Amino acid sequence: MKLFPEAQCLICHEKIIPVIGWTEIFSEEKELIICSICKNKFERVEGEKCKLCSRPFQFLEENFRRGDLCYDCERWEEDIEWHGYLHANHSIFLYNDFFKEVMANYKFRGDYVLAKIFANCVKGFLKRIQSDLLVPIPLSDERLYERGFNQAEALIVESGFTPAKPLTRIHLEKQSKKSRSERIHIPQVFQINSQVEIIGKEILLIDDIYTTGSTLRHAAKLLKESGAERVQSLTLAR
Amino acid sequence: MRFYIKDKYLVPHLGEGSLPISKIQTIPQPPLNPDFSFNPDLQLLLTGKQLILDDLPFPHDEIQKHYENGYVTYRKGMEYNRSQPTCSRCGNNKENWFAQFPCSRCGEICHYCRKCLMMGRISACTPLLGWNGPAPEQPLPKTILEWKGRLSEGQQAASNQVVHAVESNKELLVWAVCGAGKTEVLFEGTESALTARKRVCIATPRTDVVLELTPRLKAAFPGITVASLYGGSEDRHLYAPLTIATTHQLLRFYHAFDTVILDEVDAFPYTVEESLQYAAVQARKPESAMIYLTATPNEKWQRECRTGKRAFTTIPARFHRHPLPVPHFTWCGNWQKQLKKEKLPANILHWVKERLKNKKQALLFFPHIGLMEKFLPILRQLTPNIEAVHAEDPDRKEKVQKMRNKEIPLLLTTTILERGVTFSNIDVAVIGAEDNIFAESALVQIAGRAGRSKDYPKGVVTFFHYGKTEEMIKARKQITAMNQEGTRRGLLDS
Numbered sequence A: 001m002k003l004f005p006e007a008q009c010l011i012c013h014e015k016i017i018p019v020i021g022w023t024e025i026f027s028e029e030k031e032l033i034i035c036s037i038c039k040n041k042f043e044r045v046e047g048e049k050c051k052l053c054s055r056p057f058q059f060l061e062e063n064f065r066r067g068d069l070c071y072d073c074e075r076w077e078e079d080i081e082w083h084g085y086l087h088a089n090h091s092i093f094l095y096n097d098f099f100k101e102v103m104a105n106y107k108f109r110g111d112y113v114l115a116k117i118f119a120n121c122v123k124g125f126l127k128r129i130q131s132d133l134l135v136p137i138p139l140s141d142e143r144l145y146e147r148g149f150n151q152a153e154a155l156i157v158e159s160g161f162t163p164a165k166p167l168t169r170i171h172l173e174k175q176s177k178k179s180r181s182e183r184i185h186i187p188q189v190f191q192i193n194s195q196v197e198i199i200g201k202e203i204l205l206i207d208d209i210y211t212t213g214s215t216l217r218h219a220a221k222l223l224k225e226s227g228a229e230r231v232q233s234l235t236l237a238r
Numbered sequence B: 001m002r003f004y005i006k007d008k009y010l011v012p013h014l015g016e017g018s019l020p021i022s023k024i025q026t027i028p029q030p031p032l033n034p035d036f037s038f039n040p041d042l043q044l045l046l047t048g049k050q051l052i053l054d055d056l057p058f059p060h061d062e063i064q065k066h067y068e069n070g071y072v073t074y075r076k077g078m079e080y081n082r083s084q085p086t087c088s089r090c091g092n093n094k095e096n097w098f099a100q101f102p103c104s105r106c107g108e109i110c111h112y113c114r115k116c117l118m119m120g121r122i123s124a125c126t127p128l129l130g131w132n133g134p135a136p137e138q139p140l141p142k143t144i145l146e147w148k149g150r151l152s153e154g155q156q157a158a159s160n161q162v163v164h165a166v167e168s169n170k171e172l173l174v175w176a177v178c179g180a181g182k183t184e185v186l187f188e189g190t191e192s193a194l195t196a197r198k199r200v201c202i203a204t205p206r207t208d209v210v211l212e213l214t215p216r217l218k219a220a221f222p223g224i225t226v227a228s229l230y231g232g233s234e235d236r237h238l239y240a241p242l243t244i245a246t247t248h249q250l251l252r253f254y255h256a257f258d259t260v261i262l263d264e265v266d267a268f269p270y271t272v273e274e275s276l277q278y279a280a281v282q283a284r285k286p287e288s289a290m291i292y293l294t295a296t297p298n299e300k301w302q303r304e305c306r307t308g309k310r311a312f313t314t315i316p317a318r319f320h321r322h323p324l325p326v327p328h329f330t331w332c333g334n335w336q337k338q339l340k341k342e343k344l345p346a347n348i349l350h351w352v353k354e355r356l357k358n359k360k361q362a363l364l365f366f367p368h369i370g371l372m373e374k375f376l377p378i379l380r381q382l383t384p385n386i387e388a389v390h391a392e393d394p395d396r397k398e399k400v401q402k403m404r405n406k407e408i409p410l411l412l413t414t415t416i417l418e419r420g421v422t423f424s425n426i427d428v429a430v431i432g433a434e435d436n437i438f439a440e441s442a443l444v445q446i447a448g449r450a451g452r453s454k455d456y457p458k459g460v461v462t463f464f465h466y467g468k469t470e471e472m473i474k475a476r477k478q479i480t481a482m483n484q485e486g487t488r489r490g491l492l493d494s
């Protein structure tokens, strides 16, 4: 482990002091970019989880569980309009308060460099999950201009991979204000960019957070209908 | 954003020949077109400011029109010295506080400043917007200052100096002891500035102080609009002749104020954050007055005062005309070692028991939370209703209130209560005054908690220590020197 003289935590800006018995949560690190205090505030998705969306069962009440699936996934899969499009979602971290705070700085305040914090673990997942194309969930042109960068694409790039962009996004008002049924029934927000070959391809969608799953399912549906062989997703947090 | 220069002004443009704004050599400023009818809302929002487009609820076309007609200025959000960037808003030029990203606004790898990111991202392609048109009209009430109180002799002398500095755009340090009543000392100077249609800002590092000062100034200047600015405040876009702000909020101002009054210049985080010191300078007009207020100037400033390099005035006596309590030094041995065995030095225990017996409330200061928390259960054996507070304590306000209501006899605290808080009749002790955290200024502030009310002007201040420090001696010297000056100038009754 190499420590640069001025190593400063990317999150709390404190000087980084290496700890003996450093836990290798973020494996393969060459340099320390966050301190052990911040590092320990991230929690991994672990233990029993929904086979489809990776929702951990440990915090879920029994009646929201349906065997291997969570209640939400069961509802999606019962719906013939949505059945079978998203093969599986993988998630790395729990969406705890600390993650929320870091994500607000990364995504909304635009602190791009924070993508480096996640690079090593994203890389690990990208190596493990079989796929032909890594597709970041796109932003509309307006949103992209406003933020300055696409936070999902940055995760791929900073992990050393190349994103593919078979999707574009139509500008709509904010999603979070809508109810579940409105979200399901909104017209498709994505369009296919025919420049990118997707027929017969295995696709891994990348996004920062899995909240309701509707964004990822909309994208998956369009990609499958346009000829993709299989669509999975990877999100930083769940 | 990318621009190109067309007919001596900038035009936003993405195509060939365009550059991110920081790469344009000099930014042309079109002359003011007197026939242009400007948007008065934009005028109110931008006068004396440095904002980014994301701060403004106006379309960029409209802002560009104002620029082309000379009413809005564009500055580079980032300046380069060779390849080394400096953030124009916060002055940051430290490499480790910059990062880069592939920017969708300029299509290049763009530097951005992480130091002031909380106020919206400044990157190499960000224009900083300002106002170049006339300032908004400030209607003045007939009477500006409605305060009916009286200044003490010491306050009046300082107030006269403040007025003089304001009128002649000078710098002045007002060195006023804790309890001198420094806020009132600002009233006449502020009135004189407002009368001359000058814009005034009172800035302080701490939000608490902004919240405390705002109602007092609104009451003293009822006919004047007061903008109260801190993180999350609603006055963010309010144009006002009198602004009360945290030093942090000054980052959004540029050449705005004719008079800046900086309260508690020696308080955290102003002392350690260069960006805040930079902000205070940026917020002043080039031709302006700067008044510094503090009870505890740092060593460098004290030296500058003594050697005549810094204009200053002192208020050596409290408003109630009683001398400052002088701290007693009491050696308490290796108290931390005793604490490990869950014991307290006998003299500390005795001091506490005396206060409990005589029902005199007391504040006990500790260098660190850990030590304080070891102390607490031992003292609670004497009486259970003793409390302890520290910076991250969610119940801090409630505990301070309990102390004010005299519901608890003893409050243990870290240095968090060293300034700002006053209780009417207390004794004060510092446990472990030898610790590095207790600098001269901290100790003077702590001693300044005692004897604040005119009904109880006396209070005991004891520094329990395991070896006297320079800082302790300097603190006591500063306090006795102020008392001597108070006597000499006839500002003390006893």
Ligand SMILES: [Zn+2]
Pocket: A009, A010, A011, A012, A013, A014, A034, A035, A036, A037, A038, A039
């Ligand atoms: Zn950290």
Ligand SMILES: [Zn+2]
Pocket: A050, A051, A052, A053, A054, A055, A069, A070, A071, A072, A073, A074
């Ligand atoms: Zn699920």
Ligand SMILES: [Zn+2]
Pocket: B001, B020, B103, B104, B105, B106, B107, B108, B110, B123, B124, B125, B126
């Ligand atoms: Zn840019």
Ligand SMILES: [Zn+2]
Pocket: B087, B088, B089, B090, B091, B092, B113, B114, B115, B116, B117, B122
């Ligand atoms: Zn900055």
